[in-house]
Amino acid sequence: MATxxxxxxxxxxxxxxxxxxxxxxxxxxFPTSLRWAISGRFSQxxxxxxxxxxxxxxxxxxxxxxxxLIDDNSLPNLARQTKVLVNGVGPYHRYSEPILxxxxxxxxxxxxxxxxxxxIAEMVAQYEDTAKKSGSIIIPAASLxxxxxxxxxxxxxxxxxxxNGKPTKEIVACSKLNMAGMQGTSAITAxxxxxxxxIGWLLSPNPYYLIPANSSSDKKKLSLVFLGYKxxxxxGALTTSLVGVSNSAIIQRSAYLDxxxxxxxxxxxxxxxxxxxxxxxxxxxxxxxxxxLLGISLIRSLLRRLSYExxxxxxxxxSTKTESAIIDAIxxxxxxxxxRGKFVWKGALVHISAIAAIEAAGLLxxxxxxxxxxxxxxxxxxxxxxxxxxxxxxxxxxxxxxxxL
Numbered sequence: 001m002a003t004x005x006x007x008x009x010x011x012x013x014x015x016x017x018x019x020x021x022x023x024x025x026x027x028x029x030f031p032t033s034l035r036w037a038i039s040g041r042f043s044q045x046x047x048x049x050x051x052x053x054x055x056x057x058x059x060x061x062x063x064x065x066x067x068x069l070i071d072d073n074s075l076p077n078l079a080r081q082t083k084v085l086v087n088g089v090g091p092y093h094r095y096s097e098p099i100l101x102x103x104x105x106x107x108x109x110x111x112x113x114x115x116x117x118x119x120i121a122e123m124v125a126q127y128e129d130t131a132k133k134s135g136s137i138i139i140p141a142a143s144l145x146x147x148x149x150x151x152x153x154x155x156x157x158x159x160x161x162x163x164n165g166k167p168t169k170e171i172v173a174c175s176k177l178n179m180a181g182m183q184g185t186s187a188i189t190a191x192x193x194x195x196x197x198x199i200g201w202l203l204s205p206n207p208y209y210l211i212p213a214n215s216s217s218d219k220k221k222l223s224l225v226f227l228g229y230k231x232x233x234x235x236g237a238l239t240t241s242l243v244g245v246s247n248s249a250i251i252q253r254s255a256y257l258d259x260x261x262x263x264x265x266x267x268x269x270x271x272x273x274x275x276x277x278x279x280x281x282x283x284x285x286x287x288x289x290x291x292x293l294l295g296i297s298l299i300r301s302l303l304r305r306l307s308y309e310x311x312x313x314x315x316x317x318x319s320t321k322t323e324s325a326i327i328d329a330i331x332x333x334x335x336x337x338x339x340r341g342k343f344v345w346k347g348a349l350v351h352i353s354a355i356a357a358i359e360a361a362g363l364l365x366x367x368x369x370x371x372x373x374x375x376x377x378x379x380x381x382x383x384x385x386x387x388x389x390x391x392x393x394x395x396x397x398x399x400x401x402x403x404x405l
Contacts, residue, residue: 005108006081007035008365010066012099013088014038015045017183017313018113018143021354022088027053027060029396030362039066039078040089070095075102083368084361087112091189092140093119093196100138101127107134109364109373111357113143115246116189118197121209124253124379135377139384142360143353145243146250147382148343149173149327151390152400153251153268154383156331156341157261159402166334167263171251173329174235174273175243179349180322183313191304194294202291207248207268211256228284229277234330234340234405236273239280240287244270254381273328319348330405337404344399352398359392360385 011026013019015038023038030036040046046065054061066081068074070089079085079102089095092114103110104127114120120140131138141147157168182190194202201209228240247270255262274280293299308314327343345352363385367373382389390400 005083007037007063008082008369009034009084009086009361010037010039010078010082011086011088012039012068012078013090015040015042015049016088016090016311017185018350018354019088020049021316021351022086022358023049023053023062024056025354025358027057030060032059034060034365035063037064037066037082038062039068041067041069043067070098072098072102075099076106079103079106079108082108084109084111084364086357086361090114090185091192092116093189093193097123100140101130104131104136104138105134107136107377109137109139109361109368111139111142111361111364113353113357114140115143115145115243116193116197117209117246117249118193118201120249124210128379132378135374137364137373137377137384138379139360139364139382140379141246141250142357142382144325144349144356146247147356147360147389147393148325148345148352148398149175149247149270149329150250150254150381150383151386151393152327152329152341152343153331154254154261154386155390155400155402156329156339158387159339159341159404160331160333160337161261163339163404164334164337166337167259167261168266168331168333169263170266170332171268171329172230172232172235173244173247173268173270173327174232174238175241175247175270175325175327176273177243177349178322178324180319181314182307183350184308184310186313187307188304188310191294191300191307195297195300199291199295202242202245202294203288205245205248207252209249210253228288229274229280230271231277232330235271235328237276237280238271239274239283241270241272242287242291244272250381254383257381257384313350316348316350320351323347323349325349325352339402339404341402342399343401345397347397352393355396356382356393359396360389363388363392
């Protein structure tokens with residue numbers, strides 16, 4: 001980045017469902033010295049959002065409104081104006097490529113909410129070298145999927161190394177999401193991803209999607225059974241997890257990027273908790289059948305009609321009363337050492353997604369200002385930000401715990 005940027009961060013897609021929550025979080029929690037802007041395609045909706053934010057905190061509303069198109073003529077100027085760009089424009093497979101590419105080329109740090117593993121794999125393959133050359137830190141999937149599981153895995157691996165000085169061999173996790181409803185853009189993203197990429201990556205997940213094919217860790221195969229259940233000594237009866245598909249790929253990439261923490265043949269496996277083996281088998285078969293239905297065009301059309309419109313969704317403040325996320329995990333190190341970790345969030349799932357991405361962006365801003373990111377560019381994962389991001393999430397109500405067993 002040749003010139004000094006005007007802003008610490010720009011929130012692109014600020015008027016979307018998650019974008020508005022991100023803007024509220026910045027307005028209510030960041031220092032008044034922060035120079036930031038909201039950006040999108042429509043001036044009127046941006047002005048309306050800015051007016052609302054001013055009622056929340058008259059000293060902290062956006063420094064500027066930037067109207068932009070998502071094209072190669074407009075994006076370079078946008079990227080040059082900021083240290084960090086938070087991309088809330090989805091579905092990501094449809095809109096994100098020029099945004100991410102421009103940030104990688106211009107040396108602008110980048111954060112998004114993507115859970116589309118095939119799309120992230122495409123971006124890694126295409127722009128890893130570009131980001132390294134420019135010094136841009138690119139962190140996709142910085143939201144609920146996959147910041148908490150990636151950070152928890154990092155915390156467990158760090159504890160194991162502290163305990164025995166050796167890298168982690170395996171982490172088995174179970175995650176439980178209590179969700180009241182799905183906002184429109186997320187639903188459309190799921191449906192369009194099934195259409196664009198097919199359903200094979202969901203039916204037969206590849207946890208090594210985001211690492212080079214010739215790396216040693218991609219040779220280790222997960223121990224899976226046809227009926228999808230696992231009885232774990234510490235975690236109990238477990239079954240197939242759909243969110244585990246994207247989380248596993250992100251964490252395996254974290255392991256590839258940090259061989260000091262993770263063994264070359266490290267494996268991360270994520271499941272959902274269930275009551276017994278029979279319930280686990282039924283849940284597994286139901287999930288696979290549901291994924292199969294996503295492959296049928298008529299079913300996708302019906303689900304699209306039943307979903308919220310893009311940019312709308314359930315009242316997230318009401319969802320705060322019923323939604324939660326819990327991840328329980330066991331890590332295995334050398335000499336039989338075991339560490340148990342836990343993540344807990346009680347509140348709207350979209351809220352923690354917004355918090356996680358914005359706090360990651362805030363930390364990148366601080367590190368960029370301090371000159372701590374030089375020579376570290378590339379396609380990273382949330383755990384690149386380590387304990388500092390964990391502490392920032394804890395300050396907003398997340399719980400991270402680890403103990404040696």
